[in-house]
Amino acid sequence: MSPRRTALGRCAVGAVVAAVLAALFSAAPAHAADGQITGLAGKCVDVAGAGSANGTAVQLHDCKGTGAQRWSHAGDGTLRALGKCLDIVDRGTADGAAVQLWDCSGGANQQWVVSAAQDIVNPAANKCLDVRDNNSANGTRLRIWTCTGAANQKWNAPSGGGGGGTPSGFAVSEAQFNQMFANRNSFYTYSGLVQALSAYPAFAHTGSDTVQKQEAAAFLANVSHETGGLVHVVEQNTANYPHYCDWSQPYGCPAGQAAYYGRGPIRLSWNFNYKAAGDALGIDLLNNPWLVQNDASVAWKTGLWYWNTQSGPGTMTPHNAMVNQAGFGQTIRSINGSLECDGKNPAQVQSRVGKYQEFTSLLGVGPGSNLYC
Structure with missing residues (x-):
């Protein structure tokens, strides 16, 4: 188990709506x-x-x-x-x-x-x-x-645009988000995600339109894997809950021994991570960790905090991995590399990569190189 955060090996769920099968049919659509x-x-x-x-x-x-x-x-x-x-x-x-x-x-x-x-x-x-x-x-x-x-x-249609072209200014429109997470828990709202974006304005707004879409897809692909397609709000194995209190920290665990279990889209866990994320966001998560499972915007902000500021077992933040084109594989390494990368759990890596490829396809961009870790 990673000492930074929890990855419980959940496989992402949710239907892949479209497969590229047009080449199998003789009646190919004309150019729009x-x-x-x-x-x-x-x-x-x-x-x-x-x-x-x-x-x-x-x-x-x-x-x-x-x-x-x-x-x-x-x-x-x-x-x-x-x-x-x-x-x-x-x-x-x-x-x-x-x-x-x-x-x-x-x-x-x-x-x-x-x-x-x-x-x-x-x-x-x-x-x-x-x-x-x-x-x-x-x-x-x-x-x-x-x-x-x-x-x-099969259709050729006017492009829907991307990046700042959506009403929210996010690279993923609400309709695309709904397609990515057709079976999601109602807690994980698109509006909550959009509200959270202000905490890290460089996220999915750095580099070319393609890079912005790739970063958005990479974040959401990892989130999908971590939460079973945005189905789970909290860690499902309650037996782990008391394990995430590090009493060596000077501030201890004021919310209780078992209060710092994994929550939110990238499974924020451990008292020191709640303290660090709360300090960065201006929210007292050390004393009130339950905000991460009760407030959608706070939950998304904690996911973006990790993505934009934490390297975990990797050598760079997931944000830097995408905007500097180090590749999607480096985001996996930063999130759960100690348990999955370098051949430790190839099935979990493949789950993340497959979802990233699905999401980049939906957004109309290529996935780039270096997909694996």
């Missing part, structure tokens, strides 16, 4: 241009009859370059045409729920992630935009369906 979304047989996502009334069907049709086929990825997770949003009828999440045009409301049924694998995913339903019955005829209605990687779910 002028805001068009092109897919099956090179045809366009089209608003039927160019109507802008609520409930107007969205269909597949020959590309004509009209406003009914000009879509924008607004940066708030929506896809818009004719001033309205691509919307799932009746907020449906089941296979076969049709899509339509509707006034933009900010609802989960109007959120879409355009992935690097050419899927257009609604995170709330965890399903892909789909051409009904694989039918390329003009007028075929579009719907959502379980993601299969088939040609009738």
Whole structure:
């Protein structure tokens, strides 16, 4: 067990929505241009009859370059045409729920992630935009369906942008976050993460747009591994709880012998880490460690504290590893290298790397080199 923090060997969970299978199909989507979304047989996502009334069907049709086929990825997770949003009828999440045009409301049924694998995913339903019955005829209605990687779910769409292009200013939009953590505990809110970013403004805001996205993906991939996909807020093995009090510290353990167990997205543990993190953040975590499991913003801040300031068993902070392009493997070494790196636990390393590759793909960037430790 690391004396700095706890890594309990949890494997990250959560579905990988899209696999890069387009090469298996002969009907590859055409290149998108002028805001068009092109897919099956090179045809366009089209608003039927160019109507802008609520409930107007969205269909597949020959590309004509009209406003009914000009879509924008607004940066708030929506896809818009004719001033309205691509919307799932009746907020449906089941296979076969049709899509339509509707006034933009900010609802989960109007959120879409355009992935690097050419899927257009609604995170709330965890399903892909789909051409009904694989039918390329003009007028075929579009719907959502379980993601299969088939040609009738592959699209070329306007880019959603990244980095400061999201409303939050974070490299990961809320829709993308929801897709990354479809089964997360409600405690781990996107808003809590965004609020925490002010504590470490260099995080995911240093270097090129690609580097910013890579750092965000690296942090969230490690977080996913540590928490089982943002499912667990506290360490699950309660037998370990009394072990994290180092009485040799002059301030002792004022919250109690068993109060400093692993909490939050990077499992803050030990009284000396609660003291150091609290001092850095201006929060009395030594006397009130429970804030890390009760306040989402505080929890995220402790994760960012470790990421940006602590080297752990490594030689650099995870933040420096990513912005100086030392590679994702160095973030693993800094977080739990003494238990996982240099062949100690390759399965755990692979779990982290696999999640990082998934998240960078979702954000539309490559993972870089030196992925392993």
